[in-house]
Amino acid sequence: MKMKRIIAxxxxxxxxxxxxxxxxxxxxxxxxxPVENNTDATPVAFANEGxxxxxxxxxxxxxxxxxxxxxxxxxxxxxxxxxxxxxxNGYEVAFNMQDDQGDAEKSVNAYNSLKDWDMQMLMGTVTSxxxxxxxxxxAADNMLLLTPSGSSIDAISAGDTCFRVxxxxxxxxxVAADYIADNNLATKVGVIFNSSDSYSTGIxxxxxxxxxxxxxxxxxxxxxxxxxATDFSAQxxxxxxxxxxxxxxxxxxxxxxxxxxxxxxIGYAPIFFGPDGMDGILGMENFDTxxxxxxxxxxxxxxxxxxxxxxxxxxxxxxxxxxxxxxxNQFAADAYDAIYxxxxxxxxxxxxxxxxxxxVGDLLKxxxxxxxxxxxxxxxxxxxxDGEPQKQPRVAIINDGTVAAA
Amino acid sequence: MAKKVNSPLEKxxxxxRSVTKKNFVTYLIVIVFYAVFQTLTATGHLKNAYQSxxxxxxxxxxxxxxxNLVVGVLGELSLGHAGFMCVGAYCGAFFSVITKxxxxxxxxxxxxxxxxxxxxxxxxxxxxxxxxxxxxxDYLAIVTLAFGEIIKTVVNVLYIGKDASGFHIAMSTKxxxxxxxxxxxxxxxxxxxxxxxSSNFTIGFILVMLTLLIVTNLMDSxxxxxxxxxxxxRIAAESIGIDVTKYKLMAFVxxxxxxxxxxVLYAHNLNxxxxxxxxxxxxMSIMILVYVVxxxxxxxxxxxxxxxxxxxxxELFRGVGQYRMLLYAIVLIVMMIVNNGAFFVQMKxxxxxxxxxxxKNNAKEAA
Numbered sequence: 001m002k003m004k005r006i007i008a009x010x011x012x013x014x015x016x017x018x019x020x021x022x023x024x025x026x027x028x029x030x031x032x033x034p035v036e037n038n039t040d041a042t043p044v045a046f047a048n049e050g051x052x053x054x055x056x057x058x059x060x061x062x063x064x065x066x067x068x069x070x071x072x073x074x075x076x077x078x079x080x081x082x083x084x085x086x087x088x089n090g091y092e093v094a095f096n097m098q099d100d101q102g103d104a105e106k107s108v109n110a111y112n113s114l115k116d117w118d119m120q121m122l123m124g125t126v127t128s129x130x131x132x133x134x135x136x137x138x139a140a141d142n143m144l145l146l147t148p149s150g151s152s153i154d155a156i157s158a159g160d161t162c163f164r165v166x167x168x169x170x171x172x173x174x175v176a177a178d179y180i181a182d183n184n185l186a187t188k189v190g191v192i193f194n195s196s197d198s199y200s201t202g203i204x205x206x207x208x209x210x211x212x213x214x215x216x217x218x219x220x221x222x223x224x225x226x227x228x229a230t231d232f233s234a235q236x237x238x239x240x241x242x243x244x245x246x247x248x249x250x251x252x253x254x255x256x257x258x259x260x261x262x263x264x265x266i267g268y269a270p271i272f273f274g275p276d277g278m279d280g281i282l283g284m285e286n287f288d289t290x291x292x293x294x295x296x297x298x299x300x301x302x303x304x305x306x307x308x309x310x311x312x313x314x315x316x317x318x319x320x321x322x323x324x325x326x327x328x329n330q331f332a333a334d335a336y337d338a339i340y341x342x343x344x345x346x347x348x349x350x351x352x353x354x355x356x357x358x359x360v361g362d363l364l365k366x367x368x369x370x371x372x373x374x375x376x377x378x379x380x381x382x383x384x385x386d387g388e389p390q391k392q393p394r395v396a397i398i399n400d401g402t403v404a405a406a
Numbered sequence: 407m408a409k410k411v412n413s414p415l416e417k418x419x420x421x422x423r424s425v426t427k428k429n430f431v432t433y434l435i436v437i438v439f440y441a442v443f444q445t446l447t448a449t450g451h452l453k454n455a456y457q458s459x460x461x462x463x464x465x466x467x468x469x470x471x472x473x474n475l476v477v478g479v480l481g482e483l484s485l486g487h488a489g490f491m492c493v494g495a496y497c498g499a500f501f502s503v504i505t506k507x508x509x510x511x512x513x514x515x516x517x518x519x520x521x522x523x524x525x526x527x528x529x530x531x532x533x534x535x536x537x538x539x540x541x542x543x544d545y546l547a548i549v550t551l552a553f554g555e556i557i558k559t560v561v562n563v564l565y566i567g568k569d570a571s572g573f574h575i576a577m578s579t580k581x582x583x584x585x586x587x588x589x590x591x592x593x594x595x596x597x598x599x600x601x602x603x604s605s606n607f608t609i610g611f612i613l614v615m616l617t618l619l620i621v622t623n624l625m626d627s628x629x630x631x632x633x634x635x636x637x638x639x640r641i642a643a644e645s646i647g648i649d650v651t652k653y654k655l656m657a658f659v660x661x662x663x664x665x666x667x668x669x670v671l672y673a674h675n676l677n678x679x680x681x682x683x684x685x686x687x688x689x690m691s692i693m694i695l696v697y698v699v700x701x702x703x704x705x706x707x708x709x710x711x712x713x714x715x716x717x718x719x720x721e722l723f724r725g726v727g728q729y730r731m732l733l734y735a736i737v738l739i740v741m742m743i744v745n746n747g748a749f750f751v752q753m754k755x756x757x758x759x760x761x762x763x764x765x766k767n768n769a770k771e772a773a
Contacts, residue, residue: 060728061728061731099728099731101731102684103684104676104680106721108458108676109455109462112454112457116454116455129680130678132599132677133677133678135677137677152596154596158677195562195595196559196562196595198593198595198596198597201594205579226682226683227559227683
């Protein structure tokens with residue numbers, strides 16, 4: 001029967017997809033051992049009995065696994081360091097990262113699993129849309145939520161216990177426009193964005209608004225969707241025809257890498273500029289790094305920076321995860337800072353292993369507005385009561401296959 | 407053919423028709439499942455993680471049963487079923503968000519949202535149904551697949567806001583031309599946020615029961631037999647005067663409306679409603695098809711059980727950490743092979759036979 005044959009093909013495809021989702025996962029050497037073992041430090045005696053439990057949620061499998069894994073490793077590194085130094089308030093710190101595949105519904109499931117684990121505070125979620133759903137749950141439970149990288153406006157708007165480490169999309173769009181205007185990079189700017197992605201459209205909208213205020217011209221605005229993210233020749237040709245001197249790639253790096261390739265193919269070489277989603281483009285498998293030459297992007301973290309916090313983070317990360325150095329990016333840095341921010345706030349508020357989650361929420365939402373954390377993603381990081389971080393952004397440029405400060 | 411169509415009418419000695427009995431077993435399974443988990447939740451014995459699975463299981467079941475109406479009963483392969491769910495979800499959520507401030511009890515708003523979601527999804531079913539009726543097999547599969555993708559794309563580019571002067575619809579925020587104090591309801595790919603969380607397990611259970619009643623009764627009615635006759639032999643069905651167009655459209659639209667209801671349930675369970683490949687895209691449509699195929703084409707009870715197990719499995723595997731999706735895929739393959747394997751079928755029949763003969767023996771002894 002024809003029907004059976006079609007179904008067989010469809011199901012075979014479905015299984016391939018299921019495996020593809022795991023494929024990325026199995027590439028990563030699994031590290032199921034507790035985080036304490038990740039450091040070469042000898043076991044330390046903790047002043048107090050019990051553990052302070054920090055939960056984490058992010059896409060460890062699926063299309064966005066690159067981000068989730070970086071956050072997981074960055075957070076685990078911070079936890080290992082903190083434990084080696086005696087923990088928080090003398091309590092051992094336990095960190096439990098649950099997978100959400102970047103999906104809102106699965107993220108809420110992960111959140112509930114973590115509640116069963118008696119999590120006291122949440123470092124997550126990694127991506128924006130799941131964060132919107134989880135922050136609503138967290139606000140209802142009065143659970144403290146500190147997302148390392150959930151950058152959409154709604155990600156932390158659900159309640160006063162929701163905070164973030166990264167900049168919001170609003171802020172990135174504005175900062176990018178200001179940077180273009182301040183440095184006179186271009187007067188004619190084109191924007192390519194992913195219309196099926198909230199990160200892309202959020203940044204693009206604010207860039208457009210700020211561009212009007214700063215007096216440079218947006219000559220072309222081209223969209224694509226997740227389903228058409230393979231051929232960008234139409235968009236690139238329109239950019240070229242409109243005479244854009246700078247093309248702002250409001251997207252993550254996977255489609256951006258194709259745009260860079262296809263632009264070179266037709267001999268179009270404007271200045272390429274992007275948001276922090278470009279971070280990690282050099283670590284892509286089979287990517288010709290010369291394509292990214294001259295690409296600028298906003299980043300909260302520069303591996304080559306020479307300040308003490310960055311040097312310590314980079315050294316420890318490379319020592320702890322020699323095989324996974326490609327995850328050393330801003331997501332790892334955001335997560336690392338998130339854990340240290342939680343530590344600073346917990347110490348200020350005297351959180352113990354027995355403090356109930358909703359009580360922790362009450363204590364930390366005040367404490368986070370009072371701390372000043374010198375982290376990898378910025379010095380003297382502090383938070384406003386609405387959950388937004390206060391720190392200066394950095395811009396990176398790719399020179400000779402390495403990332404440098406622009 | 408004729409014999410097959412009439413077979414449900416044969417009566418057993420007990421006086422209860424075998425089909426009715428079979429349906430009651432399905433209802434009973436669902437009711438017992440509800441009673442057990444509702445009791446566990448009420449007494450605080452159920453983990454948070456499992457509690458959060460109950461509503462998703464309900465809409466998965468509803469989706470699987472409604473798709474079974476198209477694939478199993480009507481015999482047409484639809485690859486865009488999640489599209490109807492998407493229509494229902496967005497319409498329902500849209501209604502709930504704009505009426506949030508209107509004085510109305512929560513349940514009334516939810517019921518209205520459900521009706522609106524079902525109505526609009528049914529309308530979408532009619533619109534897609536008319537061209538689809540002229541197609542079959544591969545072509546129908548492709549058109550429904552396209553439909554699902556179109557719906558997903560449309561909701562991703564639409565921006566709808568509301569201010570004092572009414573609604574504004576545009577393809578970008580720039581063209582929305584809305585007053586400063588306006589409320590942006592549908593924010594393109596960022597979807598709809600702030601839908602009241604009105605869904606709960608009881609509502610999900612009621613929806614599952616309604617779906618089961620509708621679908622089982624439909625299958626057991628004159629209409630249902632007409633639909634099945636189209637599946638079995640379209641030409642023969644036409645030759646005995648069955649209006650193929652009418653019955654095909656009917657099955658399609660009913661399935662779409664039910665899927666719309668499932669969408670409303672989904673939208674009111676999460677604060678963030680977005681459409682991408684995994685929710686409302688072809689991945690989801692295929693997942694639902696997997697539920698239906700694994701449960702058995704045309705078997706309502708099979709769909710219910712398969713949807714429940716397959717939805718819950720990845721969450722139950724959280725304990726194994728990174729390997730859970732790998733394990734899930736393996737379990738899926740094993741289930742596919744085993745479920746229809748000769749050995750398993752034989753075992754099942756043997757077990758059923760033993761139970762039946764055991765019952766008879768007991769009855770004899772009692773007599």
